[in-house]
Amino acid sequence: MTDDQLKDHLCTLGLDPAAVEVYVWLLASGPAGHERLATELDLSPDMVRQRLAILYQTGLVTTIGPEDGTASPVEPTAGLQRLARTREAELRAAEVAAVNAYRSFKREVWQHSPDDIVEVITAPHVAERVELEESTASSEVLRFDSPPYSTPSGPNDVEVANLRRGVTYRVVYARAAVRQPDYYNSNIQPCIGAGEQARVLPTVPVKLTIYDGKLAMVSLSDTGAELNRSMLLVRQSSLLDALYGLFETSWRAALPMHLGTKEPSTLRPVERRIIELLASGITDAGIAELLGISRRTLSRHVESLTTRAGVVSRFQLAVYACRNGWI
Structure with missing residues (x-):
């Protein structure tokens, strides 16, 4: 590979062309201090520092001579992977921007047709499209969540990242x-x-996610969805309004799953989890399995909680917990 080809590839990954010039020279000539780089490349000291700072931050160069700041290339795999991930994120953002621009064009220039409102997404593009739409959500994500699941169970890293940057989730x-x-x-x-703000119902009507009130992704909640793995993408329309209304109605009818801020300081973590699960309608066997405790231990905890709340049944305990801010 020629130096020019290498420069083109590094620039394609998003590395600054000026920094690329310094990096390619170091690869060809070996470690060098700031003064030598300035002389050989006809650069000012400030320009050398700026370009090396980019290479240090990217992970392509390190300092091997603390006294004179000698710079030397290092094994580039980690740095190049970081550049590739950044570039991939930029390309995804560009894709979303282009798609949104086209939708604006369709709204302003052409009249809506059914094809503009509903799009069918099929495997193997479903997971990728879901991740793309969710990663670009800016204000609120609404979701009906039910089995079966087409991906292995595990934390939803995209949701956690969105929550940290202020996106509201109601599920x-x-x-x-x-x-x-x-x-x-x-x-x-x-x-x-x-x-995440979470609630639970015995069943949900569909598997549904609504992004920022502008776009919905809908699939079936039965085994047919697992076999077909197809999904409907619904854009702004009366259909989307109906889906939004369906979610809000279900949300009001559902029971909270998360604890409020008014729980007594004496409520232990396992007791908070038990109340949460009781309010969710889970059976004793299911609660014991989820918490990894025996049925007898569960019964002792429930008896203690009902006594503390001054009630006689588990239903009354759940009502008491809701009314008094325990959940």
Whole structure:
């Protein structure tokens, strides 16, 4: 590979062309201090420092001579991977911008047709499209969550990252989702801990996610969705308004899954989890399995909680917990 080809490839990855010139020279000539680089490349000292700073930050160059600041190339795999990931994120953002520009064109120039409102996404593009739309959400994500799941259970890293940057999540879980110990522990709990507002219903009508009130992704909630793995993408329309209304109605009817800020200081973590799961409608066997405790231990905790709340049934305990800010 020629130096010019290498320069082109590095620039394609997003590395500054001026820094590329210094990096290619170091690869050809070996480690060098600031003064030599300035002389050989006909650069000012400030220009040398600026270009080396880019290479240091990227992970392509290190300092081997602390006294004179001798710069030397290092094994580039990690640095190049970082550049590639950054470039990939930029390309995705560019794709979203182009798609949004086209949608604006369609709205302003052409009249809507059914094809503009609903788009069918099929495998193997479903997971990629979901990640793309969710990663670009800016204000609020609404979701109906129910099995089956086409991806392995695990934390939703995109959601956690969105929550950290201020995106609101409201999720209504089907009871069948909460009853899956692996999914509950590795996905639901981490998302609630990161700030997700979660509620539960016995069932949800569809598997649905609405992004910023502008776009919805809908799939079936039964086994047909797992086999077909197709999804409908619904853009702004009366259909999207209806889906939004369906979510809000279900949200008001659902029971909270997360604890409020008014719980008594004496409420232990395991007791908070028990109340949360009782309010979700999970059976005793399911609660014991999710918490990794015996049925007898669960019964002792529930008896203690009902006594503390001054009630006689688990239903009354759940009502008391809701009214008094425990959940």
